[in-house]
Amino acid sequence: MKTKSLKADIAKKDENALIDFIRSERETLRTARFGTAGTKIAPSHVRKNIARALTARKAKTA
DSSP states (O other): OHHHHHHHHHHHOOHHHHHHHHHHHHHHHHHHHTTSSOTTTHHHHHHHHHHHHHHHHHHHHO
């Protein structure tokens, strides 16, 4: 049940922390794409993390 803790994490972050989080996740995506990380494992859940972070960010700014 990592998603719940992740959601709670995201809810606590401020704007800058969220942006950093999104950037780091995108970086993870990139490394995963070039086969340095476990190629098939990373992308889908990382994409979901980015999506969650972005929606959290929208919710905060709105």
